[in-house]
Amino acid sequence: MPDSRSTVLENRDLGGGVWLLRFRDPTIADDVGPGQFVMIACSPPYEPLLLRRPFSIQRVEGDVYEVLYRDVGKGTHRMTKMQVGDEVQVLGPLGNSFTMPRPDETAVLLGGGVGIPPMVALADALEAAGHTRWAAYVGVSGIVDEGCFVGFDERWPNDDRVRRATMDGSIGFEGHVVAAWLDRGITGPTRAYACGPMVMLRAVADTAGTHDVPCEVSVETMMGCGVGACMSCVIENRAYRDGDEAARKSMSPYDRWLLACRKGPVFPSDRIVLDDGGFLH
Amino acid sequence: MPDSRSTVLENRDLGGGVWLLRFRDPTIADDVGPGQFVMIACSPPYEPLLLRRPFSIQRVEGDVYEVLYRDVGKGTHRMTKMQVGDEVQVLGPLGNSFTMPRPDETAVLLGGGVGIPPMVALADALEAAGHTRWAAYVGVSGIVDEGCFVGFDERWPNDDRVRRATMDGSIGFEGHVVAAWLDRGITGPTRAYACGPMVMLRAVADTAGTHDVPCEVSVETMMGCGVGACMSCVIENRAYRDGDEAARKSMSPYDRWLLACRKGPVFPSDRIVLDDGGFLH
Amino acid sequence: MTDLSVRIGDVVAKNPVMLASGTAGYGPELSGGLDMSRLGGFVTKGIAVHPWEGNAPPRIAETPGGMLNAIGLQNVGLEAFLEDKVPYLNRMRTADTVVAVNVIGKTVQEYHDVAKGLRGCDAIDALELNISCPNIKEGGIAFGTDCVAAAEVTAATVEGSDKPVWVKLSPNVADIASMGVAVEEAGAAALSVINTLLGMAIDLEKRRPLLSLGWGGLSGPAIKPVALRMTWQVSQACSIPVLGMGGIRSAKDALEFMVCGATAVQIGTANFANPNTAAEVVDGMTTWCDERGIERISEIVGTLNA
Amino acid sequence: MTDLSVRIGDVVAKNPVMLASGTAGYGPELSGGLDMSRLGGFVTKGIAVHPWEGNAPPRIAETPGGMLNAIGLQNVGLEAFLEDKVPYLNRMRTADTVVAVNVIGKTVQEYHDVAKGLRGCDAIDALELNISCPNIKEGGIAFGTDCVAAAEVTAATVEGSDKPVWVKLSPNVADIASMGVAVEEAGAAALSVINTLLGMAIDLEKRRPLLSLGWGGLSGPAIKPVALRMTWQVSQACSIPVLGMGGIRSAKDALEFMVCGATAVQIGTANFANPNTAAEVVDGMTTWCDERGIERISEIVGTLNA
Numbered sequence A, B: 001m002p003d004s005r006s007t008v009l010e011n012r013d014l015g016g017g018v019w020l021l022r023f024r025d026p027t028i029a030d031d032v033g034p035g036q037f038v039m040i041a042c043s044p045p046y047e048p049l050l051l052r053r054p055f056s057i058q059r060v061e062g063d064v065y066e067v068l069y070r071d072v073g074k075g076t077h078r079m080t081k082m083q084v085g086d087e088v089q090v091l092g093p094l095g096n097s098f099t100m101p102r103p104d105e106t107a108v109l110l111g112g113g114v115g116i117p118p119m120v121a122l123a124d125a126l127e128a129a130g131h132t133r134w135a136a137y138v139g140v141s142g143i144v145d146e147g148c149f150v151g152f153d154e155r156w157p158n159d160d161r162v163r164r165a166t167m168d169g170s171i172g173f174e175g176h177v178v179a180a181w182l183d184r185g186i187t188g189p190t191r192a193y194a195c196g197p198m199v200m201l202r203a204v205a206d207t208a209g210t211h212d213v214p215c216e217v218s219v220e221t222m223m224g225c226g227v228g229a230c231m232s233c234v235i236e237n238r239a240y241r242d243g244d245e246a247a248r249k250s251m252s253p254y255d256r257w258l259l260a261c262r263k264g265p266v267f268p269s270d271r272i273v274l275d276d277g278g279f280l281h
Numbered sequence C, D: 001m002t003d004l005s006v007r008i009g010d011v012v013a014k015n016p017v018m019l020a021s022g023t024a025g026y027g028p029e030l031s032g033g034l035d036m037s038r039l040g041g042f043v044t045k046g047i048a049v050h051p052w053e054g055n056a057p058p059r060i061a062e063t064p065g066g067m068l069n070a071i072g073l074q075n076v077g078l079e080a081f082l083e084d085k086v087p088y089l090n091r092m093r094t095a096d097t098v099v100a101v102n103v104i105g106k107t108v109q110e111y112h113d114v115a116k117g118l119r120g121c122d123a124i125d126a127l128e129l130n131i132s133c134p135n136i137k138e139g140g141i142a143f144g145t146d147c148v149a150a151a152e153v154t155a156a157t158v159e160g161s162d163k164p165v166w167v168k169l170s171p172n173v174a175d176i177a178s179m180g181v182a183v184e185e186a187g188a189a190a191l192s193v194i195n196t197l198l199g200m201a202i203d204l205e206k207r208r209p210l211l212s213l214g215w216g217g218l219s220g221p222a223i224k225p226v227a228l229r230m231t232w233q234v235s236q237a238c239s240i241p242v243l244g245m246g247g248i249r250s251a252k253d254a255l256e257f258m259v260c261g262a263t264a265v266q267i268g269t270a271n272f273a274n275p276n277t278a279a280e281v282v283d284g285m286t287t288w289c290d291e292r293g294i295e296r297i298s299e300i301v302g303t304l305n306a
């Protein structure tokens, strides 16, 4: 008896907890004696999932909010199966927010891939506050990922303030977002904001540092609880690592690692070490 | 931020593995700062399932076979969610079959609840073999379970040979299947077959014993593999337990426990001990 | 309605459901709007005499039916704890929720010092000695796998403390019952069973552990059968109360631990998947007992027919 | 194409994927049409010198991400094994699949006697000493949790045997590396890591264990982190090959064990959920190695950067 795939023809609720299942399967139905049985896999073997997954809120409209996500693993893959009308348990909103720019500052928003959502949220907030002096540089690898642009595309489809970049040049600027930013140049009082892969955040922070631009980044560490209870989501405190002996001595070792879910996810880029030893993407 | 239930409004595939989820949730959408995030439960916490579940084949028609099951736990509950068109991994047919009666024998089929399916399979086999001399006594607790009768109802809706029994008298004979059988009386050469809860099988076996009726029962032990590989599905060998000292000495201790998936699920009722210490229903 | 209260030695909890150490911070982190007054008890994150850094990230990884953690006991230290965290714990006491402080150290002396430092602190009902944390390179686990060392650190803490001392046992031993007996004899007032199992998860492509420390502690439903077995073994071998834990997600899980000998239970990992777990467990227990006409939940403790 | 063959001491397996003892009977029970010639190796159900009854049912229970079993090593005994089972094992040898016989006993002498009884049996490539079965009331586990006893039973079996002796270690210990070292010194040719973790599951309403024995051995994905950690520890401490197992369901799982130091792997519980698991693991390994240009799979063994 080889293992076989049977197709469900009917799965009838007969009431009282009794159900009738009918399958089509020539292999099995071929030669059955009365009293024989089958072993049904009630579900494929799979990874049980315990922990919630964190996602940035991209946009809020009335009582509706949206989340942009990439199917990268167990949890996000399941999310692709959510059906209209499903009820999903969600904890939030969590964490802190970006600091608003001063009125004279140009807000530069840099987003990479699924790091674009917080930039959409920020652009919405800036517009709502009447701060129209902003420019967004949003990048993905190529046309295959252009879905990540949806937040900007929907609201600012032909807005000069939004510059799209792709690594392969298939859309907009060819290269990464920092190159796109520098390509336009940094003029006048500027404040930078970024979210994306660690390597991108580092490039943004370096550039901001070089140009004396205040900069905030949103970091995406591994999170167990999202509320400060598990202490898993830490990112290193720059003052602790780079401070001189005296400075470090004056700090508590407890403050070496900062909880990204509670003190963040937004940090001044010079406050944290943008290097996770390559553990995150 | 209290935990909240958000309703999926849209879950859009944007290509390249990128998806857009939109939720409705006034609680969360109420007061969100740019950069904040949510923790989404990608699935409710649940029991991961590993092992397959065994079910009798109730009926085969062409390349279609059917299984009748009751939603009693993790696996069967999931089965209720199977959708038309789903592909389900099934191993089978497994196990042995009932012995056919001699032409002069009346086959008495006794089925209780979700133990009725093998009796349907046997009735079908008897009919196919031209052996119309059979009588079925099928019982459930009451009208709430009458779905269990579906196999007999569909093929023999008004057949005198089928006697339905309920414990509460709501349908047919009031009482258990053995009482229904005895009510009609045992006349002429008879061979009994049974499947159902352990307590019912014991009553059938006792009655068969008293009336010198050869009897076969199908037992439903806990099964890990269904093919003889895990040795989990055992039932006690009566010869080993009840045999005299000499008889037992002549047997291998290995033969105390019989594998129900391979030597069974059908056994002569006097070959096994119909008592599992109350572990099964 | 069933009386849900239980006695852990001299400590009376209004119900047997507590939050496990390290999974709800120092209290304010109680997540998802869980009403702390619903809780029978609450155990803080481990506290050492001095602040500790903890490990570099990543500190957690999900595994089949469970998770690994290697937080490394990052903690504010005794002084900051007394100053910043105790006020909130006082509110818990007012809400009639038992408060236990999880105590960690690298030497016997350090355990003793924390106990002494917490003397006179009325916000606290008990200490829970963590002699079993697998997530630090030194200390912790060594005490947890050796009867003599475990007894020594227990005795020193008991001596330093004015509160009952619960000892949290490591499951990474061949014979947990002997560990329980050893610390009971050394003066423990109760036993917390179990801490996490040592485990590892790796990134196949990068060929390195998923956790920066290399290994971590396995918790969650995956370990429930081990935890249940150890709860049973320890409660059979010892006469002090057992606090059972390991993979509890539901009232049914919690009641199973009690039937296996736990006077009370703690909930850890499940808080992350569903922050309201503890309240749901209390509700489920109430219903379960009511339906069965059980007058006092303590009646069911250790009633397993094994 | 990648060379999948591996050497376990003097035994060469054409690929590193074996079926674990107790999960595929004596061979003919190989289920679901799995083609045995695809397997690198196969380990039989435990064999004692005399037939054993095993435990009363229920013998298994499902748990979160795993299962408990307390089969109790029901087995036909040495004599019937040689007579009835060996012919099939011969077919496996012909198919170039390594055959190991899992050996059990209640005394050192019994282990020795099985080894002696299997002398000269060409169908068999190796013995796997099960000193770690938690499912019998006497013997088994005691050998598995004590270094001296483990070394003694290993030495006696090696002395009685004309085949390489692999020793299967128990995870129910504080320090599995020392166990590995002890049996290596006693003459083991390889180490199988791990057997099941002791666990318990209960029926809350009936207030009794789900397994007739009371407890059982936990296997399946739930224990994978523990198994991976122990595979790493043992392979770091010992110089003989390690056969890794515990919760393997996929090529990725299997490769993780190899990166953590396993020369080969065994698949147990997953066979029940999907009888074709082992063949799928072999296929997946091939693809994985091909895609990465790995010439010999043995290159990846123990390459973890920890």
Ligand SMILES: Cc1cc2nc3c(=O)[nH]c(=O)nc-3n(C[C@H](O)[C@H](O)[C@H](O)COP(=O)(O)OP(=O)(O)OC[C@H]3O[C@@H](n4cnc5c(N)ncnc54)[C@H](O)[C@@H]3O)c2cc1C
Pocket (backbone or CB within 6 Å): A053, A054, A055, A056, A057, A067, A068, A069, A070, A071, A072, A073, A074, A075, A076, A077, A114, A115, A117, A219, A220, A221, A222, A223, A265, A279, A280, A281, B037, C062
């Ligand atoms: C504050 C915050 C906001 C985020 N916002 C978004 C967002 O708007 N859109 C989006 O697509 N993603 C976002 N992420 C990342 C997202 O949480 C992860 O992609 C997701 O958790 C992966 O889950 P999984 O089960 O699919 O992956 P897993 O199967 O768990 O792992 C697959 C891969 O994802 C990585 N990963 C797993 N968990 C995390 C995590 N918490 N953070 C980062 N990487 C992880 C793993 O290292 C691994 O490489 C955010 C993360 C944080 C912390």
Ligand SMILES: Cc1cc2nc3c(=O)[nH]c(=O)nc-3n(C[C@H](O)[C@H](O)[C@H](O)COP(=O)(O)OP(=O)(O)OC[C@H]3O[C@@H](n4cnc5c(N)ncnc54)[C@H](O)[C@@H]3O)c2cc1C
Pocket (backbone or CB within 6 Å): A037, B053, B054, B055, B056, B057, B067, B068, B069, B070, B071, B072, B073, B074, B075, B076, B077, B114, B115, B117, B219, B220, B221, B222, B223, B265, B279, B280, B281
């Ligand atoms: C050969 C054979 C044929 C069967 N035929 C049918 C059938 O045609 N229709 C039908 O409804 N049921 C049948 N059963 C029983 C069916 O397999 C169980 O009801 C099912 O496995 C329960 O799975 P679950 O995950 O829903 O329950 P679980 O959540 O695993 O357990 C719920 C309850 O079901 C009991 N149970 C679990 N597994 C089994 C098992 N293998 N056998 C008996 N009881 C079990 C448990 O003791 C528990 O009380 C058969 C069993 C066998 C061995």
Ligand SMILES: Cc1cc2nc3c(=O)[nH]c(=O)nc-3n(C[C@H](O)[C@H](O)[C@H](O)COP(=O)(O)O)c2cc1C
Pocket (backbone or CB within 6 Å): A224, A230, C020, C021, C022, C023, C044, C045, C046, C069, C071, C073, C102, C130, C133, C168, C194, C195, C196, C218, C219, C220, C221, C223, C245, C246, C247, C248, C266, C267, C268, C269, C270
């Ligand atoms: C993220 C995390 C942090 C933990 N920190 C501690 C700790 O500081 N002290 C301690 O004794 N136990 C700690 N534990 C162990 C838990 O208190 C508990 O014993 C274990 O997780 C088993 O229970 P569970 O399966 O319900 O989580 C921690 C567990 C987790 C998951």
Ligand SMILES: Cc1cc2nc3c(=O)[nH]c(=O)nc-3n(C[C@H](O)[C@H](O)[C@H](O)COP(=O)(O)O)c2cc1C
Pocket (backbone or CB within 6 Å): B230, D020, D021, D022, D023, D044, D045, D046, D069, D071, D073, D102, D130, D133, D168, D194, D195, D196, D218, D219, D220, D221, D223, D245, D246, D247, D248, D266, D267, D268, D269, D270
């Ligand atoms: C039903 C069952 C029976 C087993 N019987 C044996 C046995 O006879 N001898 C042995 O050494 N191990 C036995 N084991 C242990 C397995 O060989 C293996 O070590 C363990 O299950 C871990 O691997 P897995 O998670 O892939 O199942 C058995 C396991 C199961 C599930």
Ligand code: FES
Pocket (backbone or CB within 6 Å): A222, A223, A224, A225, A226, A227, A228, A229, A230, A231, A232, A233, A234, A259, A260, A261, A262
């Ligand atoms: S995610 Fe738990 S503390 Fe930040």
Ligand code: FES
Pocket (backbone or CB within 6 Å): B222, B223, B224, B225, B226, B227, B228, B229, B230, B231, B232, B233, B234, B259, B260, B261, B262
């Ligand atoms: S179910 Fe595995 S041997 Fe019968």
